[in-house]
Amino acid sequence: MRVLLAVGVVALSLGCSRGVRPDSAVAGTKPATGKVYSNEAGERVTLIGLEPGDSKKALVMFEGTKSELDGQVLVASVDQERRKTEYWTPWRGRKQRFVSVEDRGGYEDLIFSDVNHTGYTHLKPDTAKTGALKVEKVFERYQDLEGDKKYQSMLAFDRKFWANQAEVQLAEAAAETNKACGSKLTPTVAWDSVTDAQINDISFGSYCVGPLESLQKLCERSDEAKRAVQQKLQAVECRMDAQAALKLEAQKVIWSVTERDTVQPDAATSFFTDNL
Structure with a gap:
């Protein structure tokens, strides 16, 4: 008997005590x-x-x-x-x-x-x-x-649920960065740039945290980096765009991710080093 589990298991009694609805996901099993x-x-x-x-x-x-x-x-x-x-x-x-x-x-x-x-x-x-x-x-x-x-x-698909999950991940990453940098960065997501299909297709929160992690590591290594973040940054924003990129507007860092690409750690570190 072929069994779906990948391991040897104890054989238990088979059969069901009642019929299965024809439209059930387990119909015929x-x-x-x-x-x-x-x-x-x-x-x-x-x-x-x-x-x-x-x-x-x-x-x-x-x-x-x-x-x-x-x-x-x-x-x-x-x-x-x-x-x-x-x-x-x-x-x-x-x-x-x-x-x-x-x-x-x-x-x-x-x-x-x-x-x-x-x-x-x-x-x-x-x-x-x-x-x-x-x-x-x-x-x-x-x-x-x-x-x-x-x-x-x-x-069923729940945009609000997945958006909240992404914001929680971003907030947690920002908290770690703020702790390392002595800063008060406020994280946001440009949800108007993100479609339902994109939320459904990728783990958007994990795509967004990369640059924050790079910034955290810079602060952990350098007091100069800490001072730069404290003086020059107040907010960070993650969005979807045609290509992965970072830019600085006023006191906000904005980074874009795509369905297949994120801002890589080396690129993020170089950007912060050159622009802060």
């Missing part, structure tokens, strides 16, 4: 085997392969992660490489990889990243919880969620 992963922080991720194996689908359930994913069951498309299996799930209108499992040459390492992908945690196979796992219950839980309006709204 049934739960095969499952495995629970956990860590000392109480985070738990359950992976359940779906048959037939060539559907390349699985269910992913999140518990104790202290994120908005807690209590959710998502259907995932499974991308398997030699020693790594990635689980891609829809969330807030974007295809997200919250979970991957890697073969570390003798043990399995499940890597979980939250919605904004700013941090990662590691989980190990939990034999006891796997033994108690009822795959049919999780399968039914997913079917119940499919009919829930709140759940469906969290799968």
